[in-house]
Amino acid sequence: MSTRLLVGPFNRVEGDLEISLDIDAGQVVAARVNSPLYRGFERMLLGKRPEDALTITPRICGICSISQSAAAAMALAAAAGTIPTPDGARTAALLHAVENVSDHLTHFNLFFMPDFTRPLYADRPWYETAVDRFSAGQGSAARRAVEARAALLHIVGLLGGKWPHTLAIQPAGVTRAPSLRDKVRMGATLQVFRRYLEDTLFGAPLENFAALSDAQALMGWTTGDAGLFLRIAADLDLADLGPGPGRYMSFGAYPGPDGSAFARGIRMADGPVAPLDPATIAEDLSHAWMLGDTAHPETGQTRPDEAMADPGYTWCKAPRLGGQTMETGAFARQVVDGHPLALDLAGQGGSVLARVAGRLLELARTQVVMETLLAAIRPEERFMGSHDTPSKGQGAGMLEAARGALGHWLRIEDGRIAQYQIIAPTTWNFSPRDALGVPGPVEAALQGAPVRAGEDTPVSVQHIVRSFDPCMVCTVH
């Protein structure tokens, strides 16, 4: 006979999250994810001046505000047919990469690893090291990571004036034209960050980590905090915990004059990469406290169901691509980009291990991306082109936030916003069931998770949920 367990509020996630678990014979048989926080951004954007989306949408999220502002700028640019200047685009990409890297660092050190310091792991050989490095608020690794992150964010301070809620990214480029001196300063900041990654996180040149070609080589990595994680992962069989849907999606990261750093597309397990057709995106509302029919975000509405009627159980809509759930995030991005390590991990089914390793892999690779972007910035060139918001038009801004695919869909009429829909990465991953009863990626990943006798906050559930790095404030917005 199955019992029901309500897990929440979750700590160490961005925003609020509650998960209802049906448990039978020591494992989860069904999970329902509830995002209990709704603010109604899509409604308050209606009737506003289109440019104001640049200021309003970043406030959806205090941790990935640059992603939101970049998506809004991209949607506005698409509606107007504006193309940012090459150096404006590079600078915007650098700003965005810095934020994504910061998020990965926060996730690994402050959100994910502290779960291994729980007393129930006290008998494991790595336990003392884990406590020393990662116990919440006290661990030496956490402190070091917060410092490294604050230093890295100087780049955003310099280019964007402030973080969070940076204003610098505009449809035609960026407001700040960095001088040669700024460029040198940012280069020094990136060098310091590289040193942190190589001394602390990887314990070796990051190129070596980026060159890992399969899961076996990965598990042989012993140095740095990455090595500690992999030792834990091997001991706890995290490679078998929380498999994803095996369908990966990426909108493509850091587009610019030199192409995208990480490719756009979809990939099924380790099959070939396929083009992404945005027209097949639709949001299903059957299990959300939302009124309306399944619709593409160009026409979809956000009308909360005040009765909170069954079978709804969350404010989160259920986005689907061609009717299917998709996993999105750093790991999915690396799979779509075709990195051999990511492909090998995907071939083994994806898992908690794969998602966290994917994030580490991306940290290593993005450091190189940031260095390349900075080197390509030419201070003497234009950083902002011309842009006129049309009184009528529509456009989409689709890019990759730290947690995965982020889309803004905008329609302008009479010089005002007539339609604005946002699908955030965590909306994809933490979506509820759809009309066919198919659970969302996290709900599916939780099925089969082991629950020990007497556990009221099953640690396996914590690992699985956190491996997706949820950002709940973005999810519903």
Place this chain on the structure above:
Amino acid sequence: MIAVAFPLWSDFPNGMRRSTGPVDNTREDQPLSEIETFYDVMRRQGITRRSFMKYCALTATALGLSPSFVPKIAHAMETKPRTPVIWVHGLECTCCSESFIRSAHPLAKDVVLSMISLDYDDTLMAAAGTQAEAALEETIQKYKGNYILAVEGNPPLNEDGMYCIVAGKPFVEQLRHAAQHAKAIISWGACASYGCVQAAKPNPTRAVPVHKVITDKPIIKVPGCPPIAEVMTGVITYMLTFDRLPELDRQGRPTMFYGQRIHDKCYRRPHFDAGQFVEAWDDENARKGYCLYKMGCKGPTTYNACSTVRWNEGTSFPIQSGHGCIGCSEDGVWDQGSFYNRVTDLTQFGVEKNADQVGLAAAGVVGGGIALHAAVSALKSAQKKTQTSVSKEEA
């Protein structure tokens, strides 16, 4: 999400827990050895005396105090028991927390993080759900009447508050409950202070600022979206150190950080006075660092410390990055027309208005502590700007 605060007992592994029962900050005769002080906490974290003194000096600077206050701050931190803080989250984007953990001086962050904790660094919160609720309750009971309640985000009132549910109950209930026995409340950021973006028209969830729900407690507003990290640590350090509220203006903002307009101390101000303006993004004038007034900068009507304290450890601030101020620390900025319209009706240029009756607003001050009024009022607190409006040129 609640983040139950700091409690000391959670981070004492080996019987170092010395504080039992409610801490009574007002009792000077209480044996000091019974109560942990800030300095104790710092020592426990392996912080040297030298670093501690440096921290006191930086705090004094951030608070706009003269060097002669440094020993006073040090003395207070060595002898005062530390004040408990409970930090709760309503409708929000967590940007305030994000800003907060990025304070300039690592020590400030360590100290404050060890005194109060954010949701992801709280060992108590490591166990979710009911245990977290119990921890909150225990803190409230234990420190009844003595703790400070810090609120990030705000409560939505529509549908009986169902748009923000914490542990199965509307956030507004948790807020009322936690506020009932608080000594004072800090409204972090524009959300808690004014409603911020989620209260923008049509305010789908009827999100309201904290002072609309809690009316019987002193409330310190620290607006901004988010507030500057150093402003947050400055305010909280001041309160924890001196056990009193900072001087507030009529809107309830600490005058030490919100006494001047961004325009007053803007490094581009000479270009405003000389009539030199940026006319388009990244034009020749932008490269020269001319004034952004014509690009919609709200610096002339915004009271905040951005142009002096700056952001990301003093690196820069929005105007320095070539984008005008949007006035995120002012009430109602979300519904005053486009952010790129220029401000009109600027009647207050030139000489600063002198301090008005702002000091009266500090009537809610929790008494005692070291008088800093003289030093603080040296900062001019200018009049609020209700008569200002934004052009309706597109209307």
